[in-house]
Amino acid sequence: MKMGICDTTFARFDMAAAAVDQIKGQITNITFVRRTVPGVKDLPVASKKLIEEEGCELVMAFGMPGPEEMDKICAHEASTGIIQAQLMTNTHIIEVFVHEDEGENEKDLKVLAENRARQHADNVIKMVFKPEKFIREAGMGMREGRENKGPL
Numbered sequence: 785m786k787m788g789i790c791d792t793t794f795a796r797f798d799m800a801a802a803a804v805d806q807i808k809g810q811i812t813n814i815t816f817v818r819r820t821v822p823g824v825k826d827l828p829v830a831s832k833k834l835i836e837e838e839g840c841e842l843v844m845a846f847g848m849p850g851p852e853e854m855d856k857i858c859a860h861e862a863s864t865g866i867i868q869a870q871l872m873t874n875t876h877i878i879e880v881f882v883h884e885d886e887g888e889n890e891k892d893l894k895v896l897a898e899n900r901a902r903q904h905a906d907n908v909i910k911m912v913f914k915p916e917k918f919i920r921e922a923g924m925g926m927r928e929g930r931e932n933k934g935p936l
Contacts, residue, residue: 785813785814785815785841785842785912786814786815786816786817786838786839786840786841787807787814787815787816787817787840787841787842787843787844787908788816788817788818788819788831788834788835788838788840788842788843788844789803789804789816789817789818789819789843789844789846790818790819790820790821790827790830790831790834790843790844790845790846791818791819791820791821791845791846791847792820792821792822792823792824792826792827792846792847792848793820793821793822793823794822794823794824794847794848794849794850795846795847795848795882795897796848796884796893796897797848797882797893797894797897797898799846799848799880799882799897799898799900799901800818800820800844800846800901802897802898802901802902802905803844803846803880803901803902803904803905803908804816804818804905805902806901806902806905806906807905807908807909810906810909811909811913817834817838817840819833819834823847823858824847824848824849824858824859824862824881825858825861825862825865827845827847827862827865827866827879828845828862828865828866828868828869829865829869830845831843831845831866831869831877832869832872832873835869835873835875835877836873840875841875841912842875842876842877842878842908842911842912843875843876843877843878844877844878844880844904844905844908845866845877845878845879845880846880846881846901847859847862847879847880847881847882848881848882848883848884848897849862849881849883849884850883850884851883851884851885855883855884856883859881859883862881863879863881866879876911878904878907878908880900880901880904880928882896882897882900882929886929896929896930897929899928899929899930900928900929903928903929904928907928923935
């Protein structure tokens with residue numbers, strides 16, 4: 785399998801490296817193609833190019849929008865673009881965003897970013913290689929990066 789990894793220079797933590805490490809620790813037959821772009825609004829086209837030009841079967845797109853209102857608007861626009869790219873290519877692009885204001889402090893933000901990246905990587909493994917496990921987790925209130933909420 786060929787997997788695309790797309791991240792940004794704007795991010796303050798290398799979430800892509802954490803996700804690749806997580807996947808490599810569990811699955812050995814994956815080739816990674818990594819592209820880095822300036823910011824989250826560049827992720828949709830970079831992800832689409834990984835699919836269409838590099839032949840990636842799935843892409844993980846990592847971003848860390850800042851805390852300002854404009855950053856939140858840019859993150860929303862990037863998410864919309866990622867959704868459009870998924871629909872245009874009929875391929876999953878797993879969006880992994882950590883907003884800078886999600887962390888209580890810089891240490892907490894770093895832990896959150898690493899956990900979210902690794903847990904989304906685990907989700908990718910389940911989606912592709914263990915779909916029956918993913919089905920068993922439906923409705924369980926699972927979260928990436930923080931404590932799970934649990935089922936109702």
